[in-house]
Amino acid sequence: MLKDITLGQYFPVDSIIHRLDPRYKIVMIMIYMIMIFSGDSVICLAIGFVYTALAVALTKISLKVYFKSIKPVFPFLLFTALLNILFIRDGDIYFHWKFIKITSEGVNTSIFMMVRIILLLAGTSVLTYSTSPIVLTDAVERLLSPLKKIKFPVHELAMMMSIALRFIPVLIEETNKIISAQKARGAELDSGNIIAKAKSLIPILVPLLISSFRRAEELATAMECRCYNGGEGRTRLRQMKSGKADYIALSVTVFFLILTMTVNIKLK
Amino acid sequence: MSIIRTENLCFSYKSGDDENQIITEVLKNINLDIKKGEFVSILGHNGSGKSTLAKHFNAILLPSSGKVYIDGIDTSDESRLFDIRKRAGMVFQNPDNQIVASIVEEDVAFALENMGVPYEEMRKRVDDALKSVGMYEYRFHSPNQLSGGQKQRVAIAGIIAMRPECIILDEPTAMLDPHGRREVMKTIKNLNKEYGITIVLITHYMNEAVESDRVIVIDRGEIILDDIPENVFSQAEKMKNIGLDIPQTSELIYLLGKEGIKLDSHIITEEKCVEALYELLKG
Numbered sequence: 001m002l003k004d005i006t007l008g009q010y011f012p013v014d015s016i017i018h019r020l021d022p023r024y025k026i027v028m029i030m031i032y033m034i035m036i037f038s039g040d041s042v043i044c045l046a047i048g049f050v051y052t053a054l055a056v057a058l059t060k061i062s063l064k065v066y067f068k069s070i071k072p073v074f075p076f077l078l079f080t081a082l083l084n085i086l087f088i089r090d091g092d093i094y095f096h097w098k099f100i101k102i103t104s105e106g107v108n109t110s111i112f113m114m115v116r117i118i119l120l121l122a123g124t125s126v127l128t129y130s131t132s133p134i135v136l137t138d139a140v141e142r143l144l145s146p147l148k149k150i151k152f153p154v155h156e157l158a159m160m161m162s163i164a165l166r167f168i169p170v171l172i173e174e175t176n177k178i179i180s181a182q183k184a185r186g187a188e189l190d191s192g193n194i195i196a197k198a199k200s201l202i203p204i205l206v207p208l209l210i211s212s213f214r215r216a217e218e219l220a221t222a223m224e225c226r227c228y229n230g231g232e233g234r235t236r237l238r239q240m241k242s243g244k245a246d247y248i249a250l251s252v253t254v255f256f257l258i259l260t261m262t263v264n265i266k267l268k
Numbered sequence: 269m270s271i272i273r274t275e276n277l278c279f280s281y282k283s284g285d286d287e288n289q290i291i292t293e294v295l296k297n298i299n300l301d302i303k304k305g306e307f308v309s310i311l312g313h314n315g316s317g318k319s320t321l322a323k324h325f326n327a328i329l330l331p332s333s334g335k336v337y338i339d340g341i342d343t344s345d346e347s348r349l350f351d352i353r354k355r356a357g358m359v360f361q362n363p364d365n366q367i368v369a370s371i372v373e374e375d376v377a378f379a380l381e382n383m384g385v386p387y388e389e390m391r392k393r394v395d396d397a398l399k400s401v402g403m404y405e406y407r408f409h410s411p412n413q414l415s416g417g418q419k420q421r422v423a424i425a426g427i428i429a430m431r432p433e434c435i436i437l438d439e440p441t442a443m444l445d446p447h448g449r450r451e452v453m454k455t456i457k458n459l460n461k462e463y464g465i466t467i468v469l470i471t472h473y474m475n476e477a478v479e480s481d482r483v484i485v486i487d488r489g490e491i492i493l494d495d496i497p498e499n500v501f502s503q504a505e506k507m508k509n510i511g512l513d514i515p516q517t518s519e520l521i522y523l524l525g526k527e528g529i530k531l532d533s534h535i536i537t538e539e540k541c542v543e544a545l546y547e548l549l550k551g
Binding site: 223 | 365366426
């Protein structure tokens, strides 16, 4: 069961969004964030909503999946909305009872906040659902590669990230083995109060830590055996090519940004 | 042509603090000459120094004294480190700890990416390497979806992609189930026969050693025996004295010999043994 774990929530479907160059997707999500947070009228949010809906539809992933990603955040959203309603006291008063005062400004801000965060979640989900974490890491490395000039360790960070991704399932499997082994020796892992439970983690974490160090050493030797020598002069098997679709997608995104900005200025 | 040659190779390491230094001698005066295209097994029980010896073959360890030459290149020449590692690839025991990438084909490409091989050439070499170990259909899989034997074959493909002259395998089957072990052995033998790659197999499974051209037995850092498998395993007493097993057929012939039934002690394969027993019972 745990063997099939995929980190992030990549859904391997063949769609236009899946086929886009991941570097463009990252740039587009940046523009998208600016778009969502700069618009402060209903029309701006509507534009943002249209854009999001378009992207979501193009991924060919069922809406249920997107709702699932938003669901766990919902109580938190409602709570912030409630706080906004209660504590913003400007604007027309809708309702006043003792210390509770609900104003138009409060209602507006809370609704805006909620819609923005939901859109943001949906938008970033489009990115993570359509791009595998490894490809994403790779794209980030390439986007940040100009920073190598100022000695920022871009390659090293990306390598660490991809090794971490590679070993997460391995370590989960190992953790399960250690838990079984300790249980077989009579360790009680699920009983007692919080302190007892925390203490019972020690016999799991210590062997896990030690074995991770051993793995790291072996991996380092194996990498050296295969001529690993840092990021310099490396070539890549994974090619990232941008094409027509990427240019169109980026143009559409920029268009929506400009639209939001214009509406914003016009309404002020 | 020799691919691996050692001259009076000694290796020792120091432990303990400055006052009571303990010097442990792991390898003593090893003189070896492995020819191109050979399939050599190195046998020895735990702590005999066989893995330490293997690590000298691609300059992970350097000798305390003496020399190691890989295809004529001195391993202590640091400027040619990558030339050595390209020629002599190494596969380790635990397949999980040597797979770097999360996709099979990218892991196979890892060494080539490091060497700066251009894309077209890399693509071809990766595909060839995967085909030669029979893992081509799995090229887009994640290593976590593979069995131990398959993972080990991917690790071997990662080395093959460098187009090495020689592959050193340090107990590649120790963590595998019998099925995975057979898979890996078949792959190794195929690489030796079809592609002429020199194989140095470090193992403690006797039936794996039987399949090689030459067996080197190491005990306490010294070479005890160095001969064809038939001649090594016929010396049952000597092998048992240093705590090593012998293949089941050799064991059977040895025990029969003790009971006064003389059979040719150079028989090591099951078929030959069956034949000999048949002849014996018939006559």
